[in-house]
Amino acid sequence: MTHRPRVMIIAGEASGDMHGARLVRSMIRRQPETVFFGIGGHEMEKAGVRILFDAARLSVVGITEAFAKLGTLLKGISTAKRALREKQPDLLILIDFPDFNLHIAGTAKKLNVPVLYYISPQIWAWRSNRVKKIKKRVDHMAVIFPFEQSFYEAYDVPVTFVGHPLMDAKVKVPSCEEGGVNIPSQTTIALLPGSRHKEVAMHLPVMIESAKLLKKRNPYLRFIISCAASVDVTSLNEIVGRYADTLQFEIVGSGIEKVLQRSTMAIAVSGTVTLQAAIGLVPMVIIYKVSPFSYFLGKRLIKVEHIGLINMIGSRRIVPELVQDDASPVNISGHVHQLLNESGRIENMRRNIAAARDKLGGPGASDRVADIAMKFLNTEKAHVT
Template sequence: MMVAGEASGDHHGAAVAAALRERFRDVDIFGIGGVRMREAGVRTLVDAAEMAVVGLVEVVAHFPTIYRAFSLLAGILKRQPPDLLILIDYPDFNLRLAKVAKKHGVKVLYFISPQVWAWRAGRVHTIGRRVDHMAVVFPFEVPFYQDAGVPVTFVGHPLLDSVRPTAGRSVLQREFSLDPARPTVGLFPGSRRSELRSLFPTILSTARLLRERHPELQFVLPLATSLTRADLEPHLTESGLAITIIPARSHDAMELCDAIVTVSGTVTLEIALMGVPMVIIYKVSPMTYEIGRRLIRVDHIGLCNIVAGERVVPELIQHEAEPARIAVEIEKILGDREYAAAMTEKLKGVRGMLGTGGCSRRVAQLAAEMLAPGVENT
């Protein structure tokens, strides 16, 4: 059983599934995932797109869907337990499922750790009771688990194997009918429908403001596999902007950009690996923000800044995430070459902090070591 509750986990889960299929004959992988995991041969009993929400208030609104998914998988763990449960990120859901698995004798491999280094550090002890092995993607996570006596392996970051465009910039510009002489700004609204509701209007208002000031700008927007064009249409129609939509090819979209406005999340690390200057925005419900502000122990929201240990790219959080402020930051990137070059150089340094490629193969190796004796290995 494999569980990935959002688009980034779906992508990483697909790579692990492919690595497992290379290692084992007739392996059956099922659980929660999205398009990419289905393409990798995973039987998705629940679509990850229905599970991807952010914020405490937002989770409450989606509770019936999440509860049904949990009940379905918990029932399988009890009645038809798999040989191994692989959990990918999505901690509030997955740690509860790990408790059920442990109760019924199912081994648990957890890939991509909850951010115990950022908030709720006490969870490391809960994880120790429910998880047999942690596969972590940041080297600074290892001591948290070693100090708590939890088996842990740094497997490198999966993005090192996957972040690359399908073609060079000039080829992509021709494919998407973009003018090479005009600056291109990326609009990255995230992979969750809840993010579209809370942040996409702000991103589009920023784009309108930038277009008014700089008519030469052109805009691209990657469409995550967890979303459809219909999810975007109401917002796009209202904006009246000409935006080039690029479905399921976010790295190609990044390759086209001179600057990017992006929501917080794994995408900031992908953009960093592509070396594109960006502005990170973050906004949730006021209640979620106030609770989080009191609990979170890190100095940055963006993963690229957290890994770098400094504010490499600007972050505009909650009330700061408004169009005029965002537009000023984008204008600075586009208008100050030295500023943009310095940001790009620091982003390149992030890559060296993430280990080496081959993450999914290392996770598959850990899975093989944990599987019950007698499972046939090719």
């Protein structure tokens, strides 16, 4: 009879799926016999997780979009609760996706399943009262921003700053010293429209219209569109075909790192992709649009000075942010054109991005979270098969 620890893991979005896959691989290196199951996507499945519910079905953008997918969200919750009861894992690992995951954490607590939460809800931005729920339901927080550690410590929540998992990506992290940044010989603009279908549908058209205005000003510009693995390339091509007219775009789906390495700068949707660009020291303009109702509510509920993560980390406006009506083709193209034509400004932006990026910690976030998880597994009774 062998002891085979069972770990349930839940990641509800494409970025969480990627981080979850790295964590699972790190845990398997430490304890190869561990059994993984839960909610995630293709990356976690490739890493060895038995997927009980496809995370792509749960992905939503904005408040009104969440209502539209309520039935699917409830099915996902039901699947997760049933797995907790029937499979009785030794550890539940939750990755981001706060409303869904905190609900599941409550069920885990009732079943005496320890909970490790990796990538904190942004309670420092809005709904900070959720920290009380976290304190009751979560055994340990593994946070990815340094300011989150002090936040949780103030509430006596067990917490470890593990660094940002994007620093684990298998790409050379450039320095800002001379020769450290790869600047393409031809000016290339990356369009990074996000990793969710609704997000792409909302942002790619305005990005394409911006590109058309930029092309009129500079006919030598090139444009690359990054297509995330979670996005249907056929749908993306339809959007390009509808808006591009005669303008040519290269669509790349083989990994955003390759896109960034070829890019002079980027137009990026607010979110994880902006940190990926920052790690590569790619100057950018950040944009974000949601439905009018979601924006109306968000303006009243969300209390942050910046929406761009690199600006939050740096505690100042390092890169431009254009939100909702301000994210117009004229405004976006104007910011990009100005940056491209002021070399001193774009180099200063790179230096400021580098300074903020250094606060993310070095590589090894997945390994540090795996070490925390192993402590739980080694102190809890494993299942016998």
